[in-house]
Amino acid sequence: xDQVTQSPEALRLQEGESSSLNCxxxxxxxxxxxxxRQDPGKGPEFLFTLYSAGEEKEKERLxxxxxxxxxxxxxxxxxxxxxxxxxxxxxxxYDYKLSFGAGTTVTVRA
Amino acid sequence: GAVVSxxxxxxxxxxGTSVKIECRSLDFQATTMFWYRQFPKQSLMLMATSNxxxxxxxxxxxxxxxxxxxxxxxxxxxxxxxxxxxEDSSFYICSARDPVSDSNQPQHFGDGTRLSIL
Numbered sequence: 001x002d003q004v005t006q007s008p009e010a011l012r013l014q015e016g017e018s019s020s021l022n023c024x025x026x027x028x029x030x031x032x033x034x035x036x037r038q039d040p041g042k043g044p045e046f047l048f049t050l051y052s053a054g055e056e057k058e059k060e061r062l063x064x065x066x067x068x069x070x071x072x073x074x075x076x077x078x079x080x081x082x083x084x085x086x087x088x089x090x091x092x093x094y095d096y097k098l099s100f101g102a103g104t105t106v107t108v109r110a
Numbered sequence: 111g112a113v114v115s116x117x118x119x120x121x122x123x124x125x126g127t128s129v130k131i132e133c134r135s136l137d138f139q140a141t142t143m144f145w146y147r148q149f150p151k152q153s154l155m156l157m158a159t160s161n162x163x164x165x166x167x168x169x170x171x172x173x174x175x176x177x178x179x180x181x182x183x184x185x186x187x188x189x190x191x192x193x194x195x196x197e198d199s200s201f202y203i204c205s206a207r208d209p210v211s212d213s214n215q216p217q218h219f220g221d222g223t224r225l226s227i228l
Binding site: 032034036041042043044045046049087091095096097098099100101102103105 | 114116142144151152153154156159201203205207212214215216217218219220221222224
């Protein structure tokens with residue numbers, strides 16, 4: 001069974017204070033690791049897809065990286081609008097289902 | 111971009127009522143749709159996978175007779191919570207797979223339905 005573990009559970013940052021979120025995974029044949037952002041009372045919003053170890057993707061203040069066992073989401077100089085829950089998910093080579101981690105709730109104070 | 115519309119966004123009803131939630135793909139054909147349940151501060155738990163024109167595949171522990179799923183067209187899937195009770199109160203989210211954009215973005219999510227059973 002595919003498993004995804006995210007840490008920390010919650011992260012409180014001062015505006016401009018860079019940090020990283022961790023996503024550890026085990027999957028029977030990785031066919032993509034995905035990062036989503038979820039705001040309260042909303043569905044997940046897609047951020048990145050990573051397929052192979054060493055791959056990196058960037059979008060504004062966010063950068064996602066991937067190794068064979070984990071992925072990191074780096075937030076550089078965060079702003080209050082970056083406050084959200086960040087979800088990590090994996091998909092295996094057998095079906096189209098996603099297995100999600102519990103998420104990291106990021107709060108950025110001005 | 112691909113848009114998924116979920117309706118209603120919030121439902122409050124009495125125990126014993128059946129509630130239907132709709133999930134529509136607005137600008138693409140979704141051969142596969144997914145239904146999730148999310149408890150506060152927890153992750154999305156997959157309930158079932160539905161394929162257009164065939165029976166849904168339910169995850170272990172999900173009651174088929176309680177959560178009826180219909181995927182009658184390539185743009186619409188419905189989840190009916192039958193004879194809902196307070197323990198069914200939760201945040202339900204649907205998603206849809208667009209075969210055209212699957213390699214970049216595997217699922218497009220709706221904005222969820224907050225179900226509260228009194």
